[in-house]
Amino acid sequence: MATGSGAAAAAADAEEKESGSRMITLTSNEGKAFVVTEASARQSATIRSMVDDGGCVDKGFPLPNVDSKTLARVIQYCDEHGNKEAHTVDERAALAKFDKDFIAELDADKAFLYDVTMAANYLHIQGLFALTTQCIADTIKGKTPEEIRTAFGIEYDLTAQDEEEIKEEDTHA
Amino acid sequence: MAAAAEGGDLFSGLPDEVLVKIISFLSFTDAARTAALSRRWQPLWLCSPALNLNLVCSGISYGHRQRVPSCPLDEMLYHDVTASLRAPGRHPVTKLSGGPGRRRPIQPPRAMRRTEELRVQIDCGNDDRSSLTYVYRLRLISSIPGDTIRILELARCRIELPPPDHAAPFPFPRLAVLRLERCSSPMRDLATLISAAPNLATLHIARHSFCWYPERDCDDGRFVLHCPSLTSLTLDNDITCIEGIRGTLVDLAMKSKATDLTHVYLNLQIWYYSPGESDATASTFWKFLGSLRNTKSLKLNVPAMGSIPLLDNGDNIVFENLKHLEVECDTETDDWHHSKKEVADLPGLTGCGFDCLQNHLKRVVLQFQMEDVNCFGVRLAKFFAETCKVLDVLQVDDGAHNFRRHINNNVGKWRTNASEKQKR
Numbered sequence: 001m002a003t004g005s006g007a008a009a010a011a012a013d014a015e016e017k018e019s020g021s022r023m024i025t026l027t028s029n030e031g032k033a034f035v036v037t038e039a040s041a042r043q044s045a046t047i048r049s050m051v052d053d054g055g056c057v058d059k060g061f062p063l064p065n066v067d068s069k070t071l072a073r074v075i076q077y078c079d080e081h082g083n084k085e086a087h088t089v090d091e092r093a094a095l096a097k098f099d100k101d102f103i104a105e106l107d108a109d110k111a112f113l114y115d116v117t118m119a120a121n122y123l124h125i126q127g128l129f130a131l132t133t134q135c136i137a138d139t140i141k142g143k144t145p146e147e148i149r150t151a152f153g154i155e156y157d158l159t160a161q162d163e164e165e166i167k168e169e170d171t172h173a
Numbered sequence: 174m175a176a177a178a179e180g181g182d183l184f185s186g187l188p189d190e191v192l193v194k195i196i197s198f199l200s201f202t203d204a205a206r207t208a209a210l211s212r213r214w215q216p217l218w219l220c221s222p223a224l225n226l227n228l229v230c231s232g233i234s235y236g237h238r239q240r241v242p243s244c245p246l247d248e249m250l251y252h253d254v255t256a257s258l259r260a261p262g263r264h265p266v267t268k269l270s271g272g273p274g275r276r277r278p279i280q281p282p283r284a285m286r287r288t289e290e291l292r293v294q295i296d297c298g299n300d301d302r303s304s305l306t307y308v309y310r311l312r313l314i315s316s317i318p319g320d321t322i323r324i325l326e327l328a329r330c331r332i333e334l335p336p337p338d339h340a341a342p343f344p345f346p347r348l349a350v351l352r353l354e355r356c357s358s359p360m361r362d363l364a365t366l367i368s369a370a371p372n373l374a375t376l377h378i379a380r381h382s383f384c385w386y387p388e389r390d391c392d393d394g395r396f397v398l399h400c401p402s403l404t405s406l407t408l409d410n411d412i413t414c415i416e417g418i419r420g421t422l423v424d425l426a427m428k429s430k431a432t433d434l435t436h437v438y439l440n441l442q443i444w445y446y447s448p449g450e451s452d453a454t455a456s457t458f459w460k461f462l463g464s465l466r467n468t469k470s471l472k473l474n475v476p477a478m479g480s481i482p483l484l485d486n487g488d489n490i491v492f493e494n495l496k497h498l499e500v501e502c503d504t505e506t507d508d509w510h511h512s513k514k515e516v517a518d519l520p521g522l523t524g525c526g527f528d529c530l531q532n533h534l535k536r537v538v539l540q541f542q543m544e545d546v547n548c549f550g551v552r553l554a555k556f557f558a559e560t561c562k563v564l565d566v567l568q569v570d571d572g573a574h575n576f577r578r579h580i581n582n583n584v585g586k587w588r589t590n591a592s593e594k595q596k597r
Binding site: 087088089110111114117118121129130133134136137138140141142143144145148149152153154155156157158162163 | 203213215438496
């Protein structure tokens with residue numbers, strides 16, 4: 001890094017300490033750039049560690065595993081959780097309501113729900129990951145294996161021997 | 174990934190770690206069933222760090238002396254859980270939740286030695302009597318891996334510690350979150366548990382019953398909290414002594430300064446209860462509130478606050494860091510005018526010092542549910558608007574009445590007037 005940009009980075013650091021609202025660019029695998037606040041981006045442990053390691057904040061972060069549609073939705077979550085305070089009971093309730101509406105909307109489009117889950121996993125956004133996986137778990141809950149296989153198109157590939165083992169275990173249940 | 178290509182298997186695109194995470198939300202029986210889905214799923218459920226024993230046990234009896242009727246379903250589940258914990262390929266369980274539904278202590282096998290999160294909830298239907306007697310006796314030291322446990326959430330459990338000579342000085346070094354809902358314990362055992370967790374950050378005690386043993390005469394009716402690392406404190410309603418020690422008052426005290434405290438929610442109906450002891454009660458109340466003076470956010474629901482006399486020594490409580498304040502006043506009393514007079518001079522809050530109001534207080538939430546129309550809300554709002562120099566938000570909610578608009582229209586005016594007065 002040239003001295004000039006080093007100084008600029010130092011100045012940016014100082015500015016960040018002052019205002020605490022640095023902007024960060026995230027780029028989807030389709031090359032589309034999204035500008036978000038640092039507070040929003042820090043919801044992702046992956047980006048957080050890159051920022052803290054002094055990564056190239058100015059150039060932005062390319063996210064080769066995330067498409068634009070998914071990234072936009074993920075950012076919607078991060079904005080809400082990163083930019084808003086959750087100090088009071090009311091503020092926390094508002095955030096909980098956001099989560100509820102957010103996941104209800106995702107739940108209607110399963111394929112998209114899995115895309116967002118993958119992105120949350122890849123970006124290590126703990127809250128979002130828990131939210132989406134919990135939602136998927138809720139759809140499995142109380143179903144028999146046969147029902148789950150049908151609902152999710154899982155191919156039945158257990159051999160007779162596997163089945164025998166499971167049945168063996170099942171006799172206790 | 175043939176299935177994915179056919180647009181069939183929705184899960185095939187998700188890596189194992191995601192599937193394990195999904196399994197971790199399932200109950201024990203649902204999780205075990207996933208083993209029968211496919212070869213890929215078969216071993217995964219044993220990798221889940223969570224074990225959720227969600228049992229609803231009906232027909233449980235509450236009395237101390239009565240035995241819980243044997244429940245064959247529980248017996249089988251208990252057997253299965255134990256078997257699964259010993260299964261080859263079992264990953265360590267770090268989260269355990271659910272209620273065994275019986276008084277058998279949890280005997281942690283090897284796989285559970287590293288449990289970090291433990292949630293035990295006994296669902297007994299709607300019978301409130303169960304809050305007064307224990308349903309599941311949790312022998313903490315023997316049941317819980319003290320050196321790894323991080324989150325402990327118990328509902329309707331009885332907490333008992335072994336005799337003091339068995340207790341290590343800090344048996345819960347990592348415990349950060351303790352939530353108790355409708356539990357019961359000897360007062361001293363709970364206090365000891367809390368002080369044994371030096372890193373406790375969140376303490377939530379709701380509808381707790383303190384029980385009292387005649388043979389343990391060391392309980393003096395004082396509940397002393399020692400939690401130096403506390404950031405969030407909730408004491409919610411009905412913290413009472415059963416089998417009574419001199420009435421129902423629990424003498425709350427904070428032993429440590431808890432300098433990191435940011436959230437406090439106190440819902441203390443109990444202060445309303447014993448007017449005869451009002452002086453002792455008042456002293457305890459103000460002292461306890463004073464010990465929480467570092468908090469940034471304070472939510473109070475103390476209906477009889479207006480009738481709690483101030484201490485004579487004139488020591489004001491100064492909340493130097495206070496940023497959010499919510500006060501809930503219960504208005505079930507018909508004589509609103511009576512309580513209005515008492516709340517109007519807000520002994521507790523004006524008593525907390527004008528310095529804090531002027532320099533720190535930024536957010537005020539006032540909620541009124543008034544039967545009769547009067548100008549109290551307006552007065553109170555005016556007081557805050559004029560006094561607080563750095564006020565960002567003054568939120569007034571008065572339900573059906575429409576003071577809000579009236580007040581909001583005036584807030585700006587009051588503030589301008591006040592600052593002009595200041596200049597002169």
